[in-house]
Amino acid sequence: MSPNRRLIIWSLLLTASMLGLAILNLSTGTMTISWPALLGILTSRGNATDMLVLVNFRLPRIVLAIMVGWALALSGNVLQTVTNNPMADPSLLGINNGAGLAVMLLIIGAGTNASLTLSLPIVALAGAWLSTALIFLLANQRQRGISSKRLLLVGVALSGCFSALMVLMTLKLSPDNYQFVMNWLAGSLWGTDWSYIGWALPWLAVGSGILFIQLPVLDAFTLGTTTAQTLGINLKRQQLGLISVAAMLAGVSVAISGGISFIGLITPNLARRIVGSRQRYQLPLAGLLGSTLLLAADTLGKLITTTTELPAGVLVALIGAPYFIYLLVRG
Numbered sequence: 001m002s003p004n005r006r007l008i009i010w011s012l013l014l015t016a017s018m019l020g021l022a023i024l025n026l027s028t029g030t031m032t033i034s035w036p037a038l039l040g041i042l043t044s045r046g047n048a049t050d051m052l053v054l055v056n057f058r059l060p061r062i063v064l065a066i067m068v069g070w071a072l073a074l075s076g077n078v079l080q081t082v083t084n085n086p087m088a089d090p091s092l093l094g095i096n097n098g099a100g101l102a103v104m105l106l107i108i109g110a111g112t113n114a115s116l117t118l119s120l121p122i123v124a125l126a127g128a129w130l131s132t133a134l135i136f137l138l139a140n141q142r143q144r145g146i147s148s149k150r151l152l153l154v155g156v157a158l159s160g161c162f163s164a165l166m167v168l169m170t171l172k173l174s175p176d177n178y179q180f181v182m183n184w185l186a187g188s189l190w191g192t193d194w195s196y197i198g199w200a201l202p203w204l205a206v207g208s209g210i211l212f213i214q215l216p217v218l219d220a221f222t223l224g225t226t227t228a229q230t231l232g233i234n235l236k237r238q239q240l241g242l243i244s245v246a247a248m249l250a251g252v253s254v255a256i257s258g259g260i261s262f263i264g265l266i267t268p269n270l271a272r273r274i275v276g277s278r279q280r281y282q283l284p285l286a287g288l289l290g291s292t293l294l295l296a297a298d299t300l301g302k303l304i305t306t307t308t309e310l311p312a313g314v315l316v317a318l319i320g321a322p323y324f325i326y327l328l329v330r331g
Contacts, residue, residue, distance in 0.1 A: 187313015
């Protein structure tokens with residue numbers, strides 16, 4: 001079967017899965033909405049309370065999960081392609097923790113009042129970009145440039161450093177701020193408000209558009225650095241540009257969803273196994289897999305316990321960590 005046909009089939013399956021998960025997600029939570037009541041709301045015959053819960057809280061959460069899963073998957077796909085390393089991921093390279101450290105500094109300095117919360121996405125985005133610049137600076141060798149192994153090792157080291165600093169900074173937090181930070185770091189999809197989605201959507205749309213325009217360049221990276229250079233590609237400049245876009249996608253996602261790891265690791269590898277390494281097939285399929293995975297994790301987190309909601313980031317990590325070990329053993 002051709003990659004194009006496999007992409008179409010999998011796209012239809014994943015879209016149908018997301019639709020089913022969205023309906024299930026809408027009906028579950030601390031306040032259960034029955035299927036007849038949900039059908040009444042969808043046909044504009046529901047009561048005002050159920051309508052308020054669905055439109056103002058649960059529907060934006062579903063949209064948020066789809067957006068963040070898509071963006072993290074695309075970010076991981078670009079990082080793996082550009083570095084030619086199947087274990088590259090925004091969380092492993094320290095981009096996620098760089099954004100988290102910036103948010104932690106903001107909360108320590110000013111707390112978590114309502115006006116400050118609106119500035120968290122901008123601060124997280126700045127932290128993601130700064131951490132990416134630091135990774136590039138430390139991974140770059142004057143004569144050899146940036147190797148994939150060196151980039152990954154520097155990223156892992158910085159990620160551990162950022163994580164340790166965040167743990168130390170929690171000692172300075174008040175109980176309320178501490179609870180907010182812990183939920184944020186666990187990947188609780190906290191930005192479930194239409195205003196956050198409206199803020200993030202242009203960034204994610206622009207970043208995704210740039211990557212799809214650069215599909216030929218991404219394909220060249222899959223052929224190896226030597227072949228890419230013979231095709232007239234400026235490797236260092238393209239690496240910097242594409243990884244900056246990947247950092248933007250990861251930073252915006254982490255800002256509105258918290259510390260969700262491993263989506264950028266799992267989905268590109270799965271997409272590569274299904275449709276091959278041609279980027280016109282792999283990139284969109286990785287995005288759809290990321291959206292479906294995060295929406296499934298969020299829905300499962302609501303179904304496991306009725307008294308509270310298990311953060312989606314925890315469930316994704318339970319899947320991603322064993323897969324990362326598998327990649328290490330296989331490699």
